[in-house]
Amino acid sequence: MEFKPTIEDVAKLAKVSIATVSRVINNQGGVRKATEERIVSAINELGYIRSAVARSMKRKETHTIGIIVPDIKNPFFPFVVSGIEQKAREKGYYTILSSTNESPIVEEEIVKIFIERGVDGVIITTANETGDHIKLLHDQGIPIVAIDRAIKNFEVDTVLVDNVNGSYQAVQHLILQGHKKIAIICGPQNTTPGHERFLGYKKALEDYNIPLDDKLVIQGDFMEGSGFHATHELFDLEARPTAIFSSNNLMTIGCMKALVDLDWKLGEEVSFIGFDDVEIATFIKPKLSVVSRPMNTLGEIAVQLLYERMNVKGNLPKRQYLLSPELKIRESCQLNKIKI
Amino acid sequence: MEFKPTIEDVAKLAKVSIATVSRVINNQGGVRKATEERIVSAINELGYIRSAVARSMKRKETHTIGIIVPDIKNPFFPFVVSGIEQKAREKGYYTILSSTNESPIVEEEIVKIFIERGVDGVIITTANETGDHIKLLHDQGIPIVAIDRAIKNFEVDTVLVDNVNGSYQAVQHLILQGHKKIAIICGPQNTTPGHERFLGYKKALEDYNIPLDDKLVIQGDFMEGSGFHATHELFDLEARPTAIFSSNNLMTIGCMKALVDLDWKLGEEVSFIGFDDVEIATFIKPKLSVVSRPMNTLGEIAVQLLYERMNVKGNLPKRQYLLSPELKIRESCQLNKIKI
DNA sequence: GATGTAAATCTAAACGTTTACATTTTTTGA
DNA sequence: TCAAAAAATGTAAACGTTTAGATTTACATC
Structure with missing residues (x-):
């Protein structure tokens, strides 16, 4: 069946015009019952599938989200992608996915191609929060929703996680357990999540009158390796911290590996909370306490926002969601035994 | 800049016909240097981006892989997706991704939409290996590459992992450590991976003259929960196994959670090997030994196969890759201390 | 300067839909 | 039974490209 029937073939077989066929495949009504039946069976007989490309051409929309x-x-x-994809499919949209390896250059190329392909909207976690390299999208009037990382230089709908609040909760919890020497493994300070999670840490310390000790603030890059090294660094300190807060999942993993290597006893010698839930959290011993982000919801809301913007003609104001992460207390932080 | 310039606008501005512009944007040569320059600057001035939709319409190819x-x-x-996506982009293809939640029904819908959208090829890990619900693709002459799971009822290029070999290696390793009571947590026997991994297990036992004990063969469904329950079941056995082989990553995770819950000492009281590397493997204590699949490579080869099939006019024979997994010995299987 | 040839450029027809508008058919109500 | 109104259907243009084939231009040769 190499032959691909078109709407014209269907029309011919059903002895109607292509306009009528079009009306049927788009459920627009205004077609006599008998005619519709004739058309439907012609469609089935030929195995006709309408070309989304031709349709997009005329309609000037692709029902595709980048x-x-x-x-x-x-x-x-x-x-997150899973949340997006599911919700998008519900609404009749499909997604084209690209991963940039944190490179703004790659990101710019992708944006270009997305425009070429006529995506109706874009959901992005950008590699460069200024957003200059994405300006093109904005100029074309293509709706954008920024997810997890904000875009600074122009206005777009945004779905963020309240990082400050999340890390505040985590650090506060450690403080209430009696810890004073609390280390943080930071993410890059030029990214929103990296910076904000540090701010939450700082604020918690301030609120409880604990001076910030620079030695306990280690810069990482959100990658596993840096979590690993940071932990080694902390271990080598004269005044070792009694608790560690890690700013993301990958660094948490690196940190765990280091703890095992160093035989630095989790929960006993050092308490721990990580930002982001990780697979391992619940079957490592002791189970890891974490700040968990609502990943699925994040994706779903992004689709919702994008959907509205794609389908509402008028101007919508910029909308911004700030989702609260949830502190999941498990077993990795104990009361500090070291007397003050 | 809400106005979207077309090739015609460019032509007008450069004072040439659209055919010439087309030749320039497609690098087809045969255009005088001066003319080309005029066209290029017209393109830049207008910020023209060619419409992939219109192009696909004419060319009858979308450069999209589903x-x-x-x-x-x-x-x-x-x-795997990361491998696919990267390789595809290198070759000028983009990917549209869908997740079926293991539902053949959803899968069929997606296939339909992929056809509607005119994908040039499909890479699939199917939820139903008979492949009947995908027949449509095949009928349309759209190239397919099956990845990780075979398709039975018609011929397609396939990239598989040598499951039999992988689980054989794992079980053999356990046997050589002196284990005789080796349990397996199986995947669904109606899936290729599920069945083959069981076959490798069986074969290893046979080769070393160890009788297969039905009580030690637990059926799972490749989901975390079943790994968890299976482990409980094994623990409750009168004759507890001294080693467990888990057939996939998710069940491994379930199993680990159960071990913690049951306080069944990994490495000491029970040795373990899992199919698939998991994040946790290296910082759980003892570190997990696993059979690791070359996920990235899997995706890359799939793209290569698909690419050839999409761009070669003649008939290619069915090709089948069988990638060997790698046994990564870490610490979770110890010499069996229980004397025989 | 005329001629032939090669190179550059143009014209116009597709590709498969949707849709405004025109036309035909059916229904309604006197 | 007929005209008017409503419903169904049809006609044809458009969407933005690519591309075969026609036409023009440039260049070399005599």
């Missing part, structure tokens, strides 16, 4: 993530291998994103 | 996976949240797939 997704840009910095690293699909980071377990956070598949969950 | 990817269908059963569950994007299973950490195995993001790695």
